[in-house]
Structures are given as structure tokens and as C-alpha cells.
Amino acid sequence: MATISLEEVRKIYAGGVEAVKSVSMDIADGEFIVLVGPSGCGKSTLLRMIAGLEEISSGTISIGDRVVNRIDPADRDIAMVFQNYALYPHMSVYNNLAYGLRNRGVPKDEIDRRVKEAARILEIGAFLERKPKALSGGQRQRVAMGRAIVREPAAFLFDEPLSNLDAKLRVQMRVEIKRLQKSLGTTSVYVTHDQLEAMTLADRLVVLNGGAIEQIGDPISVYEQPASTFVASFIGSPAMNLIPVSVRDGRATLDSETAAGGSSLSGPDLGNGTGYTLGVRPEHFVPASERPAGPGDLSLTVTTTVLEPVGAESYLYASIGGDSGATGATVTNSSAAHVVIRVPAAARHQPGEVLSFTATADRLHAFDKTTGKRIPR
């Protein structure tokens, strides 16, 4: 077990792509860190630099109190679980698990003990003599986990280990990985593009965007206080509604609406007098009939387009503005003014229905229109 620390780590590939741009962070002993971000944002590159599979262009990576920049992957005391498992096809499951230990000169009976123990924990004892090709995807995944566990390394590195599994298995393995990591207490760095996986697994989330850290924090605070529109739209599903607004006479209105306190959207001035990007999560809208808007609140009139039931709740897709012909509201750029609103499963809204919602002041987020950064309140 060990801490991992990255200092201004950069990676520039031979082709000139700067995949990782000066990343610094400290990972505590036993912590479960999840690197999350869209495909191509440099997550794997960063992880692979920690593993030693990719050279570090500049900066320092330390595992424990040892700088590992020039140390072979085999000597870094890490174990990695790959997306496609990377099991040795010509070896039995037992040998797959034992291979890394044999090469390190671990005594035979100790290897046997560790392999049997991992097999018991992961419930793969029944197929220790099988070759990987005779296993299902879920079983291979377990073997890959087992290969990491038997090593008893200072850190586990996971690169999208669940993305080849079907949805049900993915949830099951997710829970299992978390339980295992907590019981072993091994420092872990886990890469995924799946925000739900990231939220559920992480002690701390690291949101990456274009090779740079966008935000670090525990899942709930990242969810509640996204540092930028990028994080806001990446974490949470459906994504946070982001509506560009202008400020006129101390009130926020849609950019397209001219009247102060506009007819379809009216919100507080969170931009210190200038326009900003207003953010509201789908679950933070309340029907105006239940809670009339106070002075700092947002009030919104929408026209329903689609109602999407997901079981426990439904999501209402709507465009901002009342029925344009009838109310005279001028919604010119309708494509930019769509919102998603969570409604109770029992709701039975019809397309074309005009509805009003409010969101309380403490549920509103404001972001700079040009930089996308969060505007502090």
C-alpha cells in the first residue's frame, strides 16, 4: 500500500499530440481515485504513465516515497486490470494468476496459498484449470481481478475494466470491485468514461478534459458544485440543463427575449450584471403550482415535447417558452433552449402542453459564458 503523487506530469506523443497537460495530484494511501472524462481526454495515457507502460514526457511520478519515472513496470509494485482482460491465452487460469508471482520468486506454497485465496474471494475456484477461452466475459473479468489481487501490490490500476461486460454484470462487478478495494485497502486508480461508474466507485473523482484536470473532489461535491460547464454536463444523467441567459434590469432572461424579466424565463442576476450560463439539474425543478417563485428563484415556462418514463420517475423534454403563437413569446432559437425536467412517474403530460416550473435559488448554478468556469456566489 502506498501513496501516489503526480507532479506536473505531461505526455506528448511522438506525433505531437499533447495527451496529458501538466497534471498534478496526490493520491492518499488506500484511496480509490477515479479518472473520468470523455473518450480521448488522456485518462488511459495518465494511468499508463503511472504503470510505466508509457514514457513520461516531463514531470515526476512517485509511488510511495520512490520516484518511478525510470523504473520498469514490473518493478513499480503495481498491478493492472485491462479493458480486454489481457489474460494469457495459453495458460490455465491458475497459471495466469501465478505467473507474476513465479517471476518474482515467490515460494511455490505461498503462490498456491495466494491463488487459492484469490480464487475463493472471486469465486473462480471451479475453473482454475481451464484456459481463458473456456470462460465467459464475467469470469475472465474475475480472473483479471484475481491476477491483480494475488500480487498484493502497492496499487491497483484499472483501465475501463468493466466496459466489455453487459449492463447487469457491470453493476454487479462494480459493487464487487468497491467491496474488494475497501476490504483490501489497496490504493487504486480507476479509469472510466462512464460517469455513473465513476460516481459510485470513487472516494475522489478526477474529471479530465483535453488532457488537463478540470476538477478533483468527492463525487457528491463534484455533482453539487461542478467547477465548469464541462463537469456540469459530464457528471449526472440526464445532464444538467445549461441555458445561456442575459441580465437586464437585475433579472436574467433568455438571450433571445428582449423584455426585462422575460415572458418564459426569469431568474436572479448571478453574473454580477452581465449574462452568464445558468445551470439547473433536471431533478431540481418544481411545478410552479406547488411552489411559486421567490425573489432569488428561477421561474420557467416550457412547452412539452416528449415524456420519457424510466420507471421510478420520468423525464420531460421540453422547449423553453409557451406556445409561441398563443402567448406572443418570441423564442427565436428554439434548439438552444431545450430543457430536461424530472417529473414523478405518475405525471401524464401530453406533447404541446405548456407548463411552468420553478427552481429555488440554492439549486441554481452560474457559469462564465466564455470560459465556462463556475461563478462563485
Place this chain on the structure above:
Amino acid sequence: MKRAQFSSPLLPYFLLAPQLAIIFIFFYWPSAQAIQSSFYIEDPFGFGATFVGLENYTTVLGSSEYLRIAQFTLVFTLIVTFLSLSIALVLAVKADAVLTGASTYRSLLMWVYAIAPPVAGLMGIMFFDQHIGPLVDLAALFGWDMRVGVNYYDTAFAMVVIAVWKQIPYNFIFFLSGLQAIPKHLREAAAIDCRSELRRFWTVTLPMLAPTAFFLLIINMTYALFDTFGIIDVVTRNEPANNPLTLVYKVYLDGFRSNDLGGSSAQSVILMIVVLVLTMAQFRFIERRVHYG
């Protein structure tokens, strides 16, 4: 697998006919001819043939010259196969380390294989030429008076070198594509599990390469046994004298130079049996230990 439907039941046979005809005319028919004539002694002047039963076989197998040639063929085949496989493998491993999918480079190397064996033999013999051959000069530096075509061992040495030289590119291409087909993640997992590169090679890379190696083993043995005919012909300058020969060359000599069609046919049949046994043995004993991923 898609099941094809044919309107007439005869159509598939009709479509297969050209292929079957080729196999029959060029493979089975000559084989059958050889088997038949191996039981006859043919009059050298073409005045009919006499049935002699197994006499051709007993003569061949009882001949000390034949057994000596068989022995040389065995040694030659093993050495050529071993050297051309292992040298090609080493080269492929080195190339693989620096190559990331440059297929043009790979196909350029393949061109060497387009050189016909007699041409390779001719080019090779120039290296070993008594007057202008650089290899002869090189050997002379070490006090080795190399006399290809005169000294039995020097001739054998030249045959092996040229045969190996000719076969390396072919093996190299296959080994290289085999190496490049090994998934990157597998090598990386191995890099984490094992520090020693050499050990990784033996425990992960080579087993993954086994299907390719097995295929090449059969191809190379067949090559050394049969396809080196042209090389031997050129190296011995068509004057076998007491130079080393392989069994195939002996078949040709007895059949076409000495007009002993019966004895030559018996030798052909023996060779066919050898190849059959060899291939079956390889499939039986080696393939079982090969992992096909």
C-alpha cells in the same frame, strides 16, 4: 457458415471439376505412375518393362550410397530448418521491436522470396566462387581453404548457407506478422508480471507464436527436402561426382541421367512415405501442444 443452394445437384461437382482435375493430373496421376513403375525394371532403350516386384526397393535400401545420401538429407534438412527458423525469428523479434505496422517495409522484404531457387543458387555460388567469391576470401582469412564443388564438406556448407539464406525472408515475414498479431495488452500485462525480457519471450511471446512456428516448421522441412533441388543442382554444377546430394536430387539423377526409371520411382515412393509420416507425426505430436488463440 452460409449454406449455398444449387439449382442442379450436379452443379457443385461441375464447379469443383477444374480443381479436382488439376489435383488429379498433377498430383495423383504421377504418384500412381510412380508407384506402378517402381515395381518394374524398364529397359533403358525403351523395349518394354519387366515386373520385378519389390526388387527396386530392396536394391535401393540395400545400397550404401543411398543410405549415405539419406543420412546427409536428414542432417541437411534439420540444419537448414533449424537455422532458417531461428535466424528469421531473431531478426523478426528485432524488427518487431522497432516496427509499428509499416507494412510496405514488410512487403519489400517479401520480394526476396520471388527469387527462384536456381537463381538463388547462382547468386549464392558467386559468393563461394573460387576466384571472386567474398565468402571464400573471408574463409581464407581464417585459414580455411574452401573448395566448393570439390571438397565434400565445403560443398555441403555452401548448400546449407545458400538454402538458409534463401528461406530466411519467407520465415521472417511470417514470424513478423505473427509477432505483430500478438495483442498489445498481452505484452503489457507480461511487462508488469515479468521483468526479464528474455523470460517474457519464452513464456509469453513464443507460445503465442507457436501456431506460426508450427506452420513454418512443416513448410521449412518440406523446403529443405524438396525445394532445394535447384540450389543443389547449381552448387554441384550438375556434376554430382562425390558431392553431397539430397534424396530428391538422387531421384532425378537415377531417373533422368541414368535412365533407371524403376529405381527412381521406388525412391520417389519412399520419399512420399517419408513426407506422409513426417507430416502426420508433426500434426500429432506438435500441434497438440500448440495453442491456437
